[in-house]
Amino acid sequence: MHKDRIWLSSPHMGGSEQEYIKEAFDANWIAPVGPHIEAFESQLEQYLVSGSVAALNSGTSAIHLGLILLGVGVGDRVICQSLTFAASVNPILYLGAAAVFIDSESETWNLCPIALEEAIVDQIKKNKKPKAIIAVHLYGVPYQVEAIRAIADRYGIPLLEDSAEALGSRYKGQACGSFGDVAVLSFNGNKIITTSGGGALVCGTKELKERAIFLATQAKENSPHYQHNEIGYNYRMSNICAAIGRGQMEVVDEHVGLRRKMHAFYVDLFKGIEGVTVFSVPNEDYFANYWLSTILVAANAEKGIDRDALRLAFEAANIESRPLWKPMHLQPVFEHFPYYGGQLAERLFEEGLCLPSGSNLTDEERDRIAVTVKAFFGQ
Numbered sequence: 207m208h209k210d211r212i213w214l215s216s217p218h219m220g221g222s223e224q225e226y227i228k229e230a231f232d233a234n235w236i237a238p239v240g241p242h243i244e245a246f247e248s249q250l251e252q253y254l255v256s257g258s259v260a261a262l263n264s265g266t267s268a269i270h271l272g273l274i275l276l277g278v279g280v281g282d283r284v285i286c287q288s289l290t291f292a293a294s295v296n297p298i299l300y301l302g303a304a305a306v307f308i309d310s311e312s313e314t315w316n317l318c319p320i321a322l323e324e325a326i327v328d329q330i331k332k333n334k335k336p337k338a339i340i341a342v343h344l345y346g347v348p349y350q351v352e353a354i355r356a357i358a359d360r361y362g363i364p365l366l367e368d369s370a371e372a373l374g375s376r377y378k379g380q381a382c383g384s385f386g387d388v389a390v391l392s393f394n395g396n397k398i399i400t401t402s403g404g405g406a407l408v409c410g411t412k413e414l415k416e417r418a419i420f421l422a423t424q425a426k427e428n429s430p431h432y433q434h435n436e437i438g439y440n441y442r443m444s445n446i447c448a449a450i451g452r453g454q455m456e457v458v459d460e461h462v463g464l465r466r467k468m469h470a471f472y473v474d475l476f477k478g479i480e481g482v483t484v485f486s487v488p489n490e491d492y493f494a495n496y497w498l499s500t501i502l503v504a505a506n507a508e509k510g511i512d513r514d515a516l517r518l519a520f521e522a523a524n525i526e527s528r529p530l531w532k533p534m535h536l537q538p539v540f541e542h543f544p545y546y547g548g549q550l551a552e553r554l555f556e557e558g559l560c561l562p563s564g565s566n567l568t569d570e571e572r573d574r575i576a577v578t579v580k581a582f583f584g585q
């Protein structure tokens with residue numbers, strides 16, 4: 207087996223991160239306060255063009271605070287697409303609320319507008335009008351922004367945009383992370399940019415951002431003693447992590463370009479291979495960062511071809527690949543919650559595979575991937 211593993215998505219430093227970290231050490235700002243945090247927030251605000259950004263210690267804590275800002279509490283219902291990472295859903299449960307899961311549609315693999323509206327109408331009939339909708343830009347492909355917004359507005363339900371995978375993606379030229387009533391970014395080690403671990407909540411107003419930071423710093427009232435009138439959290443980003451983020455923002459567009467080159471590489475590689483489709487945006491309104499390149503593999507029993515056989519062939523060559531997210535309505539911890547839609551999310555889970563997609567992959571690594579694929583498909 208080849209000794210060097212090819213990863214799905216690994217950290218890719220730009221070059222100036224360590225200088226910013228050194229600045230933090232020199233000034234002794236080794237804390238969840240400091241000048242890099244505000245500087246990183248304003249870089250993100252400029253990048254997104256609209257919204258006020260609160261830097262936090264993870265995308266998951268950003269979802270938790272986002273739901274609190276949208277008024278979600280004990281006994282409420284929150285709608286979420288089923289095909290996503292568990293972090294989209296867990297914060298619903300932290301709040302004592304219940305999830306309502308929705309199938310994907312085939313163009314973007316995100317929230318199906320038809321099943322979404324069906325769920326809202328049915329839940330209203332049961333006197334359980336959902337308190338919020340969580341829509342995800344899965345693998346960096348924007349959800350159907352206009353259709354989802356129209357439904358949210360029609361029923362007066364606020365939208366939490368989970369843009370954890372979609373920094374750098376756009377819909378009709380507008381940045382993902384600027385479409386929700388609140389939006390969430392993640393800077394985990396495997397995301398499009400990383401702060402080692404971190405996230406952000408994008409708020410519609412400066413006041414809401416201040417409120418998010420207040421809650422993220424233990425809800426300490428402005429007083430000489432420790433005065434607490436409500437429950438707080440320890441969710442603020444560290445100044446050291448923000449230092450890394452500042453360096454990463456200098457290369458974000460370059461890294462998006464390199465991820466898109468990986469996607470183009472797979473489109474070319476699988477062009478002549480029957481039964482494999484590379485997941486791509488439906489039309490030019492959509493601009494994806496292609497955080498992960500993904501394919502669907504149609505099973506062919508005669509030839510011994512299916513998703514898992516391909517995954518094992520990659521594994522034998524020490525190349526990481528993984529099935530798509532397992533839908534939340536099929537997870538033991540969530541399966542008692544209601545689900546609306548058909549079997550698309552389930553089929554995507556059965557046939558889908560995520561491929562090495564990092565912005566730091568080399569020509570030699572692309573060659574190894576191509577050789578493995580061609581050998582597996584007998585070409």
Ligand SMILES: *Cc1c(COP(=O)(O)O)cnc(C)c1O
Binds near residue numbers: 264405
């Ligand atoms: C990564 C991710 C999150 C969580 O972000 P963390 O920073 O890892 O907490 C949430 N939603 C989606 C869709 C993600 O991919």
